[in-house]
Amino acid sequence: MAEQLPLVSVIVVNHRGADDTITCVRAVRDELDYPAELLEVICLDNASGDGSADRIRTAAPDVRVIESATNTGFAGGCNTAAEQATGQVLAFLNNDARPDRAWVRAAVAVLRGEPTVGAVASKVLDWDGQRIDFVDGGLTWFGMGYKRHAGELDDGSHDAARDVLFGTGSALFVRAELFTALGGFDDRYFMFYEDVDLGWRLNLRGWRVRYEPRSLTYHRHHASMAEVGDAREHYLLERNALATLYKNVSDETLAKALPAAMALAVRRATARGEVDPTQLEITRRPDGPDDASPVPVDRSALAGMLAIDQFVELLPSLKRSREQEQRDRVRSDTDLIPLMRKAMEPAYPLPRYLAAHDALVEAFELDEVFGRPRRIAVITGDAVTERMAGPAIRAWHMAEVLAAEHEVRLVSVNSRVDAPDAAFPVVASTQRELPGHVEWADVVILQGHVLEMVPALKKLDSTTVVVCDVYDPMHLELLEQGRDTDDERRAADLAGVTKVLNTQLRRGDFFLCASERQRHFWLGHLASLGRLTPGLYDDDPTVRSLLSVVPFGLPSVAPRRTGPAIKGAQPGIDADDKVVLWAGGVYSWFDPLTLLRAVHRLAQDHNDVRLFFLGMKHPNPDVPEMGMADRTRALARELGMTGKTAFFNETWVPYAQRQNFLLDADCGATTHFEHVETTFAFRTRVLDYLWAGLPVVTTDGDSFADLVRQERIGVVVPAEDPAALAEALEKVLYDEEFAAGCRDRIEAVRERFTWESVLAPLTAFCRDPRPAADRLRATAPLVRSAPLLPGERVRRDLSLVREYLDAGGPLEVARRATGRLRRLAADRLPGRG
Template sequence: PAALALAVRRATARGELDPTQLDLEHGVGPIESGAVAIPRTTLAGLLAIDQFVELLPSLGESRAVEQAARVRTDADLLPLLRKALEPAYPLPRYLAAHDILVEAFGIGKAFGQRRKILVLTGDALTERMAGPAIRAWNIALALAAEHDVHLVTTNPLATPPPAPFRVSAGKFRELDAPIAWADVVVLQGHVLELAPSLKKQHSGKIVVADLYDPMHLELLEQGKGVADDKRAADLAGVTRVLDAQLERGDFFLCASERQRHFWLGHLAAMGRLSPRLYDADPTTQSLLAVVPFGLPAEPPVRTGPGLRSSLGIGGTDHVVLWAGGVYSWFDPLTLVRAIDRLRRNRGDVRLVFLGMKHPNPEVAEMDIGTRTIRLADSLGLTGKHVYFNEQWVPYHERQNWLLDANCGVTTHYEHVETTFAFRTRVLDYLWAGLPIVTTDGDAFADLVRAERLGVVVPAEDDAALAKALEKALYDEEFAAGCVERLAVVAQRFAWPEALKPLVEFCRDPRPAADRLPGSADLVKTPSVRGRAMLRRDVDLVREYLAAGGASELARRVGGRALKVAKQRLRRG
């Protein structure tokens, strides 16, 4: 009705026809039988509506054909209709009618509804935020432009800076109320284990699981010094946490294409890449999207003192910055040895570790930090060529330290954590325009090499690292070229760009295709019955016995029974 009414108003407005000329409110006078002049632009609109009525029977038939062939639901189409009654002509009377109709029929609410979105993190929300908190904060900030957002941390440290959305801290017992309030829950880390209602009474709630941090791979490296039985138990526990997220989630976020391949494998192993889901979206982009860690859209601006004045470093010294914490999966020892090499020829080289003490007290100090300080002490570098800033620099002040540096560095070992890692500190180097020196093996090393943003070196090679640092610090032409290219690449990682897949999903949030209650596969396949089923099962038994004997057969049968039980629980 609104579209038809707007079509009539468009016709009269284009023809500049007075719609009140036959209004009875003007009084009843002598009956006039003379013709009323109607412009062709007005008549065209009115005749089109008349023809629409004439064509309705055939339109109904063609619509039935189209509906029978549909493979997308109304929910899939809804994001395309956020401006379902968009004004098409800049005519004052037409625009006035548009506003009246949108308000009267509630079109804006129906097609552009604000969602209630809960963002959950387990990290400390303070002036000194680490990666998970920074990511949760920027997710909340981006979504708050279109929705009602509540950011909640389960960490007791919650003294956040001012925000255009609600921020609070809550123990796991206090999460039920915000979860019940929300239409969509975005979570990360171990938070799902602290919110059991998402698996029970709120099991139908739409959940976005942020998998940007493959924490089980970190734990493999971090737990090297732990007793074998405890290390295995810790790893099994973290893996169960991730399994629960992968089983429960409706939409997943990862940080890179490498990670996307990794998590697709995990989802396949969990049975989530089902025919039902594949038939709905063969690309699986609607299930798992690349949402990298981002950086501010605006370039950094100095607002206060940086590392030079804070640590007593000279204005002409050449500074290498390690922007972030020192964790077990990094290799700061090779870096310190490289500085020891370089300072023999370049006496003004300085290495600064931005923050040794993690802002979240629940993150235990790691032995690698102590070993790094001891090595620098033993080489006589501490306070002369190597500086350790003990306290974490506040998030909104870090640009002052970045702008005092000449290049950024990250070094790590060659292991599986590196392969799938996304070193968020490198984004700060991009943001500040610092030439990057990095160990090979991760996604950012590929980016630095491909875009010529710095130098990539082999793992644990202090001689190559010293040479690379010298080039980044003292080759002015090379450094200037890196800075120019860094400015272009940085735009790809701005938070508004990075978070686009999540923003789009939250405009039309929906359960994953395989979690829709009572839904059927879009592509029908005949079920296996009778002798065909028996032959299939016999073939499987032979395959399992050949692969691992009776134990493998027992394991497979148990896994199949568990899968069937889970499917029945999900349907029921």
Template structure:
């Protein structure tokens, strides 16, 4: 034990030494009490090692004795500014004295949460493309939101989204943002210095917006990390400044940021409109009579020869434009630097603006002017109108959802950040949870009047057969072929007779062929699958010279977009399996099977392995998360029955093997995952395995569970190479039992797996995996061979028999009446004749 303690102590020292030095800059201006509270929290409350912190306080020439008190504060380096340099200049002065590889900026009227620094540094360490980390900022009591995301209006004004709302955890997913708030921001020192730091001409306000904007333009990402929390007394430093001075700075700085950072085409349309809008905003806010100088004003009206009273809020807008004009020569030089260094277009950054056409002020005269300027000067042409996108699934949508519905839901959510999106299910079982986009059940017969609304339609599964008019429509179709259904049917149909089985595979293969013939863009789950679909495209004649010459890589037609997971790590929201399943205790070692029990899986070997291990480890428990599919139309497969029977025969049901006969709601599954010690997925060695993408494995990544998987699929390769767990041969209960024992009882090995999972997990967030779809929908185009003048593709592949053409009509019944067995039953007589004909060589 002492040797183990020494090893752990040495590792902790090494880990601490590997952490970057973080220089924290706090600017004080006549707020010494707040500043001292902030500095003391930095010294005493953080879990980041104190010897890896470099705390710098800049006093902005307060002149009130602040400097003397701050100089006496231990563990803080005081830098005295020669004059009030504002927030921007004060921060830059502090950076001149900083020694750290990471710079952190914290408002003097804020205090950090314990993991404020460690959470942000972890993001920078995990991803070199991230140049800055924006922290989550709450009010002083931690109840309301100050900053969780930011938007940018087309005229250069930044704004906070969700500010003042109750912090209910709904904004706790990490994401890319255009900018972070200067009240809590971490930046790589090399990046900050390369950009010249904050623009000191701004003095205060929008210097953080401008920095993030420039960072994104140069190809760096700004990442919001909700675990890096600070608490802020909002605008305590501005409590003595009237709102006209603040409005002046905001108006002037918005124009300056706009001028520096947008492309020439954007500037030509946006700047004249922004200047005019600044004037209208000023007169509207001051309720100034806009017609008081009209020549037609009657002499019996007010005296027009004397001075005119002008509200300070109106004067602020006028002077902002005046000072912007004064700044133009120096801004021109800055613009040349930024435009030469840009790596991303204005269009690329449009999603990070959130809502570029945000009007952001309520006055009626202002709103009228905004809309008139946008339309007349063509501002909306530059920033683009939102596209109308319809995501269609045939799966049931409810609180309990399976893979296809989950994928469609997340597509709608990610695309909805940029476009107008509707999620439609053709399945009558539709009781959706609350969503930020419309979710509707529409019967296939009623869809004909709905689909013309969409510019782009994203579909999956059998939807194209259920809505056959889409095959000849001019709309852009994205076909999601992440599920090789025909390979699943080779396994699932084993219980059918030869004719029935052949027919089902024929039908599903043709369903997929029709999608590959018609689609403008395709998504698959892995590089392995991409090879499969490239072969299929070639076999049906879709890989034409026209397509190939347009893009020899064919990635503009067929992209890899695997299943994803939430960017927010799994957090407990309620009781899990240990509380809900009788027979599983707090100290037991739990193996979780997270998903349904289907014919192409091998849960039998897993049950045998647990039976072997229980004689050696009496606390091992295996739990099946869901035995009954959430879609009532999907019948239970025979493999589920076999698994129950085996566990009963071995007499381990309720003692070492447990079956959840229902289905855990999608938004509660994390509580079951977090109660487990490892996740497992086992399957047979066959062609379905080769091209499968086991979505349940992503839940294991999400919850940080070490993974045990059978060899042969794409995830097995990743588990092996990334050190996420163990890979075992197919149908080998001894090897599987040994793997379970190592993962469950070798704590050092399990800890290494968890650390590796934390890194890999970031690659599978929904916003990452759906990036190809997002990129396509920004500028959707028909596939090269479907554009004007190109020969139209046939809807069905050459050589498909007339019988199979007619059989496609059975797909609706297949979906609605219970699967392949039901299709086969309804057509069994004719299918037997079809097989006999084939056997005779006809």
């Protein structure tokens, strides 16, 4: 079947540059890897008056040439050509550019493959392909767009696709229908920043502009600017920057940015033209009539002042455009700050100008508007110290990954905070102080019972975006953990934890769980609470925009030994012994007892096998030691294993030193009982095993058992079967070929579990955080069911009476009738309806 591709209209604007234009359109016609019958080439001649149009027709007869009676500039010329184009995609190409063979095909592939991309920005190099013309766009707070990395050598570091605020008009693809809907380029600009303005408007409406390096062109930089001159260029840049800023920022931003931008434009003009700013000071008044003599003003200084004058002239029409942009926008200024790259860069290295820039930024507090990255508070209830347990480790790495793009604060409501060095602040907070951290943040990521500590955040009408990390099904865990308590307390604790989770599930805007098994479990919870609404489902049938899988992760850098740990370091364990590692705490839902019996059995045939428990005491003092720990020690003593084949680290290994213990092990073990907690649990210790390349022996029944079995990275055994477990341990410890195969396969698997990889859904959400679809206001159905006619109402009521009689007799009918009367009475109360 033939490939289905859209018709692409390539638009080239010519003004007294026939030689360049002919070279350009011939390359489009003859050198592109795209079906010729699906290429429409249009050349708009912008009143050249030098015979250019006829020359182009003669040299390229299959190019459609349109002549404009007046020179409407690049923006106006592109718009005129676009109005007559028939393609589904518009491709704008400078006449002094030549396209690479894949220029069109690569861009079309992006538009076809990513429905949310409205425009594709090509990679543009100089004519020789050595230096960069465009690979990324930046925007200053005063509205000036610029090409980042322009003039640098192309060293291949910009060959990854990415979202940008805008592309360069010298090589840009836009969906034709979308271009029309936006009114095309703003032809009031004539030239300069029409591409910046278009990209900004696209992003505000929720469309993406995608930089695609495979869509490549080569450009004779500024070949069309020879007759414009520096002063006119400055004038257009200054005027159009103010127009772009005025149209596209929010009311709140405009109130601060516009007066500062206009003041800065004046200072830029006087600094550029080296105008004496004090010449009219009263203290410098001359004694004679020379006070009225003319003063020469450099044209570059005059350009900035005239730009402001003509910006004011355009304000009536720009106001109408601004109203349209603000009415149609769906994204905030803050959402687009990452795409502006470095909005607070002053752009011009002039001393007087730089001084004014800093003064205006401070006076108008512009760094709070443009310079402030998104603020994210990651809040945990766990201790954040060198010895961290799972929740704190998870919160730590969330903060670490997000801090690369945002201003992140890791907050612990636990009093034990003595964190290692970090690129983000780590603070301890009392419950009274916690609302301050929440108020500071744009996004709050929380775990456990944290939401209960901030009542204002629990309210469903709260506008703060909340991410709930529900990787730990606390109520299922409590079923096992609470076995050692009395029934009354156990039931009360379970009810309390379930209520805490339900509050999170009703309030959250985005949820994180640890596995697909957990995801199915939490989807049931959310459905029972009414969160899976038709509107949410219609917008995202996968519901991953509400609930996504973010398992525990592991470092992207392989572990490196920093000191001795087990072999030759622990009394009773020699350098050549085979070490089975238990890499976490000993809790009630685990089954270390079967593991002890299996090792005891294995030791009858192999006197070099050793079992090492990495941590018996939880690093958080608020977590009491569970009965299973005592039972484990007791069984080891009973079997005569303690200090001989079974060894216990009675403290907790510091997080930054755990690799030394992992690298001294020969396999990792995790064993548990068969119950519902196991079904939905995520055994984080297994990830450390993968990090260190250790073959895994695990009990069946959880998501990691599925992974071990599917990827063949160890052995899965039935629950509470010492013989099968001993056989599995023997295989991974003493079958060198099998163990080596496991280690080889682990190499590929662990790449999927780096923190950067597993946190990708959270990273993506925090780049564009927004309330969950069902929490948006005014989401009631637009069309309601038609009211029942009187006869239909009687028939319905009789049917309900029969149903209630069948279900419970006359008493059920009376109960239902009483309920209806109460509802009717409530509906008639003053203020209702």
